[in-house]
Amino acid sequence: MFHSILNKESGGKKQPKAIPVTLSTRIRLARNLRQFPFPGRAEVSQKRAVLSKCIDAMSGIKGLNNSISVEVDDLSELDRQILVEQHLISPELSQVEEGSGIVLTQDRACCIMINEEDHLRIQVLRPGLDFSSVWKHADELDSGIESAINYAYDGELGFLTACPTNLGTGMRASVMMHLPGLVMSKNMDKVINAVNQLGIAVRGLFGEGSDANGSIFQISNQQTLGESESAIIERLNSTLESLVKQENFAREKLLQDDRTRLIDKMSRAIGSLKTCHLIQSAEAMDLLSLVRLATDFGMMPEKFRGLADRMFIEVQPGHVQLSAGKAIDPSRRDELRAELLRNHFLRAPLLDLSSH
Amino acid sequence: MKCHHCDNQSTVHLTQILNGQMHKMDLCEGCAQAKGVTNPENLSISNLMDKVELEVDSNAASMVCESCGTTHQEFKKGGRLGCEACYHVFRPVLDPLLDGMHAGTKHLGKVPAGSESRIQFEQSIHSLKKDLQDAVEKEDYEKAAELRDKLRDLENQTKATA
Numbered sequence: 001m002f003h004s005i006l007n008k009e010s011g012g013k014k015q016p017k018a019i020p021v022t023l024s025t026r027i028r029l030a031r032n033l034r035q036f037p038f039p040g041r042a043e044v045s046q047k048r049a050v051l052s053k054c055i056d057a058m059s060g061i062k063g064l065n066n067s068i069s070v071e072v073d074d075l076s077e078l079d080r081q082i083l084v085e086q087h088l089i090s091p092e093l094s095q096v097e098e099g100s101g102i103v104l105t106q107d108r109a110c111c112i113m114i115n116e117e118d119h120l121r122i123q124v125l126r127p128g129l130d131f132s133s134v135w136k137h138a139d140e141l142d143s144g145i146e147s148a149i150n151y152a153y154d155g156e157l158g159f160l161t162a163c164p165t166n167l168g169t170g171m172r173a174s175v176m177m178h179l180p181g182l183v184m185s186k187n188m189d190k191v192i193n194a195v196n197q198l199g200i201a202v203r204g205l206f207g208e209g210s211d212a213n214g215s216i217f218q219i220s221n222q223q224t225l226g227e228s229e230s231a232i233i234e235r236l237n238s239t240l241e242s243l244v245k246q247e248n249f250a251r252e253k254l255l256q257d258d259r260t261r262l263i264d265k266m267s268r269a270i271g272s273l274k275t276c277h278l279i280q281s282a283e284a285m286d287l288l289s290l291v292r293l294a295t296d297f298g299m300m301p302e303k304f305r306g307l308a309d310r311m312f313i314e315v316q317p318g319h320v321q322l323s324a325g326k327a328i329d330p331s332r333r334d335e336l337r338a339e340l341l342r343n344h345f346l347r348a349p350l351l352d353l354s355s356h
Numbered sequence: 357m358k359c360h361h362c363d364n365q366s367t368v369h370l371t372q373i374l375n376g377q378m379h380k381m382d383l384c385e386g387c388a389q390a391k392g393v394t395n396p397e398n399l400s401i402s403n404l405m406d407k408v409e410l411e412v413d414s415n416a417a418s419m420v421c422e423s424c425g426t427t428h429q430e431f432k433k434g435g436r437l438g439c440e441a442c443y444h445v446f447r448p449v450l451d452p453l454l455d456g457m458h459a460g461t462k463h464l465g466k467v468p469a470g471s472e473s474r475i476q477f478e479q480s481i482h483s484l485k486k487d488l489q490d491a492v493e494k495e496d497y498e499k500a501a502e503l504r505d506k507l508r509d510l511e512n513q514t515k516a517t518a
């Protein structure tokens with residue numbers, strides 16, 4: 001049952017179209033129950049009590065009636081890895097021994113982690129850039145749960161969390177951004193520094209720091225106390241807007257100053273994806289990044305943007321094994337990954353340079 | 357950790373409470389010898405007061421949350437608190453940290469209205485029950501009857517909304 005949700009192609013009819021630069025929006029709320037120690041300090045029996053209280057509280061909620069709940073230790077190693085690769089749960093939660101759980105909706109738009117670092121981590125995700133609907137959704141879920149559970153809360157400090165960095169709103173709002181222009185023009189370190197000054201954190205989503213695989217970054221608020229949720233979102237939003245501008249500027253400048261080299265890279269990326277027979281996930285991510293970039297330039301049909309986004313996830317090691325239906329060793333994985341990419345890019349056209 | 361007296365690695369760690377304040381000192385083997393603290397019977401920081409400048413670490417080092425057992429050391433090391441009561445216990449060391457960590461030190465976000473009112477309700481039931489008990493003990497039956505009515509009203513109120 002759970003396996004089938006993970007295996008399902010993301011989508012459904014209402015899936016918004018993939019847009020340039022911003023891949024997805026996420027809000028995470030950290031909450032704890034009154035009168036129970038935080039998970040890091042709790043006995044297994046206390047964690048079990050929290051888990052069942054939370055699941056009970058969620059059973060009647062409208063937004064969750066199409067969801068399933070599982071205990072983490074009932075999941076196979078592979079299912080846990082899949083959840084991590086889809087950014088639905090943290091690597092930390094995937095490693096816990098006992099007393100932790102996950103509530104996941106069928107459309108994978110909400111995933112609630114129970115007994116991670118805090119009792120509850122309510123997460124709502126959506127493709128594209130859309131904080132207002134994501135916040136509304138997360139806020140409703142939170143209020144629904146709170147109608148049945150007493151939260152640990154202090155009038156002055158707000159929601160009490162295991163780590164003081166999450167205190168107050170307990171909210172981490174983030175977007176996944178595709179920033180190949182800033183990476184290729186070697187501006188990423190500068191941007192990270194500037195943005196950090198504004199209380200905004202940037203980290204590579206796959207890999208580390210400014211050399212993130214696929215040039216994909218997660219941008220989020222660092223501070224959670226002393227501002228309302230809407231003020232935090234507003235500040236983050238204005239930073240994002242300026243990041244998008246800078247990224248677009250960097251792209252245009254690359255196309256002007258170093259046109260042939262850039263076109264060569266994008267063109268070869270498509271060639272590699274059509275012809276590879278062995279490929280590691282890091283290289284695949286970088287090729288897919290160039291496909292997404294070419295699509296944004298209007299040199300590839302629109303549908304390749306969504307395909308690149310899907311492949312970013314499906315080339316991860318767990319997903320390759322999921323589609324193979326069994327655990328396989330890394331070299332065989334590289335072969336299967338190449339096959340997957342070849343099949344998807346079989347009919348991909350050459351770059352259309354007519355408008356450039 | 358470096359020796360309090362020179363740059364060597366410290367191997368001798370002294371802790372003593374003087375006038376309710378925690379004093380800590382870390383010394384290397386050599387300095388410990390020189391100060392004559394290697395003999396456990398002689399181990400008294402007060403003897404060293406005039407010789408070595410002491411680091412006074414307020415009362416922080418001895419802080420411990422009675423509710424969950426988290427110590428100040430653990431908090432300093434892992435950066436995590438263990439329960440909601442920790443926020444009261446460690447508040448003095450937490451406040452200066454929050455100042456640098458966040459945009460402000462006062463919560464301006466969402467208020468969990470349900471939790472707040474339920475907690476307030478529990479507290480008023482609790483205090484009414486306590487007052488009632490006091491009234492009965494003092495044989496103030498008029499007051500007791502009045503409190504009993506209030507309690508009944510409050511409890512009916514929840515049944516109606518539940």
Ligand SMILES: [Zn+2]
Nearest residue numbers: 359362384387
């Ligand atoms: Zn020394």
Ligand SMILES: [Zn+2]
Nearest residue numbers: 421424439442
């Ligand atoms: Zn505690």
